[in-house]
Each structure stands twice: as structure tokens, then as C-alpha cells.
Amino acid sequence: MTDEELLALARAEARVGLSEGGIPIGAALAHEGRVLGVGHNKRVQLGSAIRHGETDCLENVGRLPASVYAGSTIATTLSPCDMCTGAILLYGIPRVVVGENRTFYGGEDLLRARGVEVVVLDDAECIALMESFIAGNPELWNEDIGEPPDTLDAPR
Amino acid sequence: MTDEELLALARAEARVGLSEGGIPIGAALAHEGRVLGVGHNKRVQLGSAIRHGETDCLENVGRLPASVYAGSTIATTLSPCDMCTGAILLYGIPRVVVGENRTFYGGEDLLRARGVEVVVLDDAECIALMESFIAGNPELWNEDIGEPPDTLDAPR
Numbered sequence: 001m002t003d004e005e006l007l008a009l010a011r012a013e014a015r016v017g018l019s020e021g022g023i024p025i026g027a028a029l030a031h032e033g034r035v036l037g038v039g040h041n042k043r044v045q046l047g048s049a050i051r052h053g054e055t056d057c058l059e060n061v062g063r064l065p066a067s068v069y070a071g072s073t074i075a076t077t078l079s080p081c082d083m084c085t086g087a088i089l090l091y092g093i094p095r096v097v098v099g100e101n102r103t104f105y106g107g108e109d110l111l112r113a114r115g116v117e118v119v120v121l122d123d124a125e126c127i128a129l130m131e132s133f134i135a136g137n138p139e140l141w142n143e144d145i146g147e148p149p150d151t152l153d154a155p156r
Numbered sequence: 157m158t159d160e161e162l163l164a165l166a167r168a169e170a171r172v173g174l175s176e177g178g179i180p181i182g183a184a185l186a187h188e189g190r191v192l193g194v195g196h197n198k199r200v201q202l203g204s205a206i207r208h209g210e211t212d213c214l215e216n217v218g219r220l221p222a223s224v225y226a227g228s229t230i231a232t233t234l235s236p237c238d239m240c241t242g243a244i245l246l247y248g249i250p251r252v253v254v255g256e257n258r259t260f261y262g263g264e265d266l267l268r269a270r271g272v273e274v275v276v277l278d279d280a281e282c283i284a285l286m287e288s289f290i291a292g293n294p295e296l297w298n299e300d301i302g303e304p305p306d307t308l309d310a311p312r
Binding site for chain 2: 089
């Protein structure tokens, strides 16, 4: 399975989230080329503060031994926020495929500093999904990244 | 409400978790002296990879505006792991009360580097809870911090 194929699964999840009225960010976890599970942001759907794309994916996959995480790649449609960055570090996931980091720049520097390989695909569909969503829902988007409602959605 | 009182709520949650057969780590969130909610680790109870004490607390409290997080303190019985450190950073919670960091040293340095006030109470009950739990359940504990089952539970 290529990085692009794994990202396609994450992107499909983002679109599911959008169809549910949610924030369109998705993720997919693969171990040695086999998909373990997928997930998407559920802030709106579950009233959740912790179900981002990546964390929802990890939760859906369930408890895993460290050895499985250590051979895994997680793809996410958007550069991971601080919480999702921390989840990746906690479990020692060694590779992260990022759909795009133009609409939000998360913890990529910390990931790299801690030895995680970060691959940014700069995917046009991911960018379009987020640009459209942010333009239409700036307050919801700012809430999801811990910013005040009136904050400009500048990458941090 | 004092830091000790907020930690007492977190500690009570840790004991609830233990009574459920879970990992005894709890947390409590207060805004300007008023308790917003509590939570505890639910790895065992829910088969969860993301419900640590702090994240479960944030999830139980639910969606909040950034302005509320910005005036809040979170207490946790144990030094926060990378994921929970990231969650605290994501939401801009400015103060963290840590019960103890002897059995596990988490992201305190990163929190401080990002401007978060971290108060460590070195609470004897919190230490005893974790020492006893880790001694009796080393594999479960290692799983919770993303370590292989046979890893010595040395503070990182």
C-alpha cells in the first residue's frame, strides 16, 4: 500500500465527516501495509473534545501492543494538532503521512525532532476540503484548534 | 478551591478507576475555582487507546470555548504523557497540577517551554497508588505508556 493509497482512505473518512455535518479531517492507520482502521473528527457528531481524525482512528483500532505501533504508518488529511502529535509520540508511531499543512501547521517539527518521519503530500483535494470548510465555518474550526472564535485561521 | 482540593478530586477518580479494574489515573478540570468535570483512565474499561485521565476529563466536560480553557486548571494524579500534554497545549490550559512524577515523568518540560505553569505536589497517596499498580500490572502499565510489555518502568 502506498502513502497515497493510505491517504485516500483518510480522505474518504474526511468526506464521511463532512457528510455528517462534521469537520472534514480523517485518518487511517496501517501496519506493514495492512490497514488496521480509520477514523475522522467527531467534534460535532459526538460533542467530542478529543475525537480528532488521528485520535478517533487510534480509538477505533483499539488497544495495540507497542510492537504493532512501532511498525505502523498513520495518514492524516491535515497536519496533526498538538494533541494528535502527542498521541503519535506516545505510541511511537514512526511514520506520519500528512495530506496537507497549508491550512494548518501542527506538530510536524516536534515529530521530526523526536525521530518521526513526516511525509507531506500537499494533496489538492485535502487542501480544497479544508479551505472550503474553514471559509464556511470559521468559529467551529477555531474551536477545534483551541482558538477563540474570532481568531484568524492563520497557520501556527 | 486549592490545588490540593482539585487534586483530591482527581485522586478520587483514580480510585474509581482502580475499583473498576482499570489503571488508577484521574484528572479534574476547574475554571476560576469551579469544577467543570472529572475523568479517569479507561483503557481497560472501554478498551480505549485515548481515554487517559486527562483526555477522559476533557471529553466528559465536553466542548468548551477557548476562553474557558484559558482560565482553567487541570489536575492529574500523574505527570501527563505526550498525548495528554498535547491536549493541554491544544486547548491552551495555562495551569497543570500534577499529583506526582516519580513513577512516570511525562511532558512537563514541553509544557513549561510553551508557557504552561506546572505545579508538582509530590502527593504520597498518588505515588502509592501508582507504585502498587505498576508492581502488580507491569504489562498493562507499559501498554498505557506505549512501551513493550517487558520494558522496565523507568521514568522517561
